[in-house]
Amino acid sequence: MAKDSGIGAASKRREDVRFLSGSGKYTDDINLAGQAYACFLRSSVAHGRINAIDTAAATAMPGVVAILTAKDFEGAGGLPCGWCVTGKDGPMKEPKHPILAEGKVRHVGDPIAMVIADTKEQAQAAADAISVDIEELPAVIDMKAAIAGGPLVHEDIGTNLCYDWNFGSDKAETDAAFETAHHVTRLELTNNRLVPNAMEPRVAIGAYDRSTGEHTLYTTSQNPHVIRLLMGAFVLQIPEHKLRVVAPDVGGGFGSKIFHYAEEAACTLAAKLVNRPVKWTAERSESFVTDAHGRDHVSTIELALDAEGHFLALRTDTLANMGAYLSTFAPSVPTYLHGTLMAGNYATPLINVNVRAVFTNTVPVDAYRGAGRPEATFQLERVIDMAAREMGIDPVEIRRRNFIKPDQFPYQTPVALAYDTGNYHATMDKLVEIADIAGFAARKAESAARGKLRGLGIACYIEACGIAPSAVAGALGARAGLYESATVRVNATGSVTVLTGSHSHGQGHETTFPQVVAEMLGIDEGQVEVVHGDTGRIPFGMGTYGSRSIAVGGAALVRATEKIINKARKIAAHLMEAAEGDVEFANGTFSVKGTDKSVGWGDVCLTAYVPHNFPHETLEPGLEETAFYDPANFTFPAGAYAAEVEVDPDTGQVTLCSFAAADDFGNIINPMIVDGQVHGGIGQGVGQALLEHAVYDANGQLLSGSYMDYAMPRADDVPFYAVDHSCQTPCTHNPLGVKGCGEAGAIGTPPTIVNAVIDALADRGVKHIDMPLTPARVWAAMQG
Numbered sequence: 001m002a003k004d005s006g007i008g009a010a011s012k013r014r015e016d017v018r019f020l021s022g023s024g025k026y027t028d029d030i031n032l033a034g035q036a037y038a039c040f041l042r043s044s045v046a047h048g049r050i051n052a053i054d055t056a057a058a059t060a061m062p063g064v065v066a067i068l069t070a071k072d073f074e075g076a077g078g079l080p081c082g083w084c085v086t087g088k089d090g091p092m093k094e095p096k097h098p099i100l101a102e103g104k105v106r107h108v109g110d111p112i113a114m115v116i117a118d119t120k121e122q123a124q125a126a127a128d129a130i131s132v133d134i135e136e137l138p139a140v141i142d143m144k145a146a147i148a149g150g151p152l153v154h155e156d157i158g159t160n161l162c163y164d165w166n167f168g169s170d171k172a173e174t175d176a177a178f179e180t181a182h183h184v185t186r187l188e189l190t191n192n193r194l195v196p197n198a199m200e201p202r203v204a205i206g207a208y209d210r211s212t213g214e215h216t217l218y219t220t221s222q223n224p225h226v227i228r229l230l231m232g233a234f235v236l237q238i239p240e241h242k243l244r245v246v247a248p249d250v251g252g253g254f255g256s257k258i259f260h261y262a263e264e265a266a267c268t269l270a271a272k273l274v275n276r277p278v279k280w281t282a283e284r285s286e287s288f289v290t291d292a293h294g295r296d297h298v299s300t301i302e303l304a305l306d307a308e309g310h311f312l313a314l315r316t317d318t319l320a321n322m323g324a325y326l327s328t329f330a331p332s333v334p335t336y337l338h339g340t341l342m343a344g345n346y347a348t349p350l351i352n353v354n355v356r357a358v359f360t361n362t363v364p365v366d367a368y369r370g371a372g373r374p375e376a377t378f379q380l381e382r383v384i385d386m387a388a389r390e391m392g393i394d395p396v397e398i399r400r401r402n403f404i405k406p407d408q409f410p411y412q413t414p415v416a417l418a419y420d421t422g423n424y425h426a427t428m429d430k431l432v433e434i435a436d437i438a439g440f441a442a443r444k445a446e447s448a449a450r451g452k453l454r455g456l457g458i459a460c461y462i463e464a465c466g467i468a469p470s471a472v473a474g475a476l477g478a479r480a481g482l483y484e485s486a487t488v489r490v491n492a493t494g495s496v497t498v499l500t501g502s503h504s505h506g507q508g509h510e511t512t513f514p515q516v517v518a519e520m521l522g523i524d525e526g527q528v529e530v531v532h533g534d535t536g537r538i539p540f541g542m543g544t545y546g547s548r549s550i551a552v553g554g555a556a557l558v559r560a561t562e563k564i565i566n567k568a569r570k571i572a573a574h575l576m577e578a579a580e581g582d583v584e585f586a587n588g589t590f591s592v593k594g595t596d597k598s599v600g601w602g603d604v605c606l607t608a609y610v611p612h613n614f615p616h617e618t619l620e621p622g623l624e625e626t627a628f629y630d631p632a633n634f635t636f637p638a639g640a641y642a643a644e645v646e647v648d649p650d651t652g653q654v655t656l657c658s659f660a661a662a663d664d665f666g667n668i669i670n671p672m673i674v675d676g677q678v679h680g681g682i683g684q685g686v687g688q689a690l691l692e693h694a695v696y697d698a699n700g701q702l703l704s705g706s707y708m709d710y711a712m713p714r715a716d717d718v719p720f721y722a723v724d725h726s727c728q729t730p731c732t733h734n735p736l737g738v739k740g741c742g743e744a745g746a747i748g749t750p751p752t753i754v755n756a757v758i759d760a761l762a763d764r765g766v767k768h769i770d771m772p773l774t775p776a777r778v779w780a781a782m783q784g
Helices: 016-020 120-129 171-180 224-236 262-274 284-290 373-391 395-402 424-434 437-449 470-475 509-521 549-575 601-609 671-690 744-764 775-782
Strands: 036-042 048-054 064-068 111-117 131-136 161-168 183-191 203-209 214-219 243-246 278-281 297-305 311-323 350-359 453-462 484-490 496-500 528-531 583-586 589-592 598-600 624-629 638-647 654-664 721-724
Touching (some): 036 120, 036 284, 048 111, 064 120, 064 262, 111 262, 171 297, 171 311, 171 350, 214 224, 214 262, 224 243, 297 373, 311 373, 373 744, 395 424, 395 453, 424 453, 424 638, 424 654, 424 721, 453 744, 484 549, 496 549, 509 549, 549 589, 549 601, 549 624, 589 601, 638 744, 654 671, 654 744, 744 775
Parallel strands (some): 214 243, 311 350, 496 528, 654 721
Antiparallel strands (some): 036 111, 048 131, 064 111, 161 350, 183 297, 203 214, 453 638, 484 496, 484 624
16 A cells, blocks of 8 residues: 555655746846856857957946956866875876866867856957957867867867776776677767756855855855855965855756856856945856766677677677866766776676876766766667677577576676665566567567567666765775765754755755654654755755765764654653663653553654753753765666657668666655656657767867757657656665666666667668667668
């Protein structure tokens, strides 16, 4: 029987009331007294030397308050990178990332000047009046050209190679396994560059209080404390307590709002310079050339197999595009979030991964929903499907033969990660059921009768969520901790305020976190309020990314609530004149074992704040506790996906007919929210597989820089999904037994759809098509 409250209940999202009624408060809804507006003059060329900037005419225009260039920020630091990767030749190359371009522009959209005016329209008009003398330089866009002697993006480091990183099994031993293998499958493939396109564009509002010397930044951020740390310590170079960062309601992030951006620093600094709040809101066209892009890998992957199709060894070589500058966590994405996942769900004995990160004259690239895991899964699941076809083995069967077996957990992979639990056979069995794979042949025949080519695609995935622990991540180059925090503040009447370091921008924390607390305390979910997003109110936390909120933030919440219960039990024991060890707590009531003595939750809470009858000699009044949780390991959600497509042989048009997902997310807090997270991830995966592509020309101009040219998935591009998360192997090392779920769909979907299209075209000799599988690409492949 389904629960109607607490952990496991499909409670409706409380926050949706304000979102659906237009009552949400986003950063652009904030307007401060006396605020001015900012507009950035950006480079229209991908690479060039700035000879002169003439602001005289623009400065004289109506309403202009100030025009700032790089020289106005000379005392500030550059935007810091939050992860240092050490490659074969030592630490990565880390060129400066200035707030405004210093001497050179390095990608279209690079900010050159900041105009501050009384109105947004006046700022835009003045920006158009600035005259910039730029000597255009040859741009390098292609990664292979960049490391083969192409123009240098940063002359000061003398190379376009950021790092050359090798990881996993011994290379010589891996190569030897390929020499003796019965069969080797080799595939070259591209993971297409994507633009995040969150519904809400980025916004920054800087304010400065001269009486206290305190800065405030209102921003569209997934992790306000990380922004405060990076910007305060490295850019503004001020004590942290002099900077408050507020991230109110945020309309989607998908990773792109994790990072510290130049506009945040510029608005914060400018507010002090002009002694007025300064507000900037991105236009959608700006977002295309300033928000960190995602993916953009070019890889060669090889799989060695024995005669029965068992995997013997895997090796990959990847070029990963960093763009023109290192974004906050960019170096970690193709390495520790990608190379470590190359084992997938399989017991492959030897795996060697090589990644070269490359600077180009393009927008910086960083984490985008899945962040490294989609890139790893796409390579792996495509080469497995190709190997199955080459060896004449059913794609489901070849995966089953190579799955890590349930009795092998915990399982140490050759690429550092140790999986604590899983059952990949169970999720595959469930997929076969919900996708009705047995009925595919009949559906294929029906499609053929209508002149369509039908294909079935299968793929599996595993994800590492909640990057951890901090000590290990630090040893691998992380420049921040990876714990999470929670404060549980019980009010005198028994209601509860939760202050969390996690940040909600679509995940449903205001619903799921109260479900956890309410279940533990035996109170109604409506008595629990969640506060997040304001560094002036919440404990230091690391924010939301990498499917970490419930596994890390939720675990901190459990630990803090346990502390609350322990203290409340002491108060209850005093009230009932009983030994603390004899006091039980269930369903909101404290009772003494073996007696009829009891006291309610509300009475204990009131006593904590009105301590007339209180054990002052052993306890302080009040009922508030804080906990920090640093996980012992990642969580490892996994699943199996299936897609059926129809291809029109005359046009190359791909229609996604059905999609099924069987996921293992461990214990489920709210099944409705989990369904929604999976649906959203699948939708973004469909976009990458069939539609989305950030395309640059040879001069570094973004050809797909608007929705006229960048195709986003629409309602009629996606079918109704069959999703299931009944196969549950609880995580063994967090108190809730939960795993992440927010990125799964975006990880497993692209290879599933590509495998389906290749299956549909197999009789025509098509072996691979790079994403997105547009009609033009599919049609061309069919023509050979």
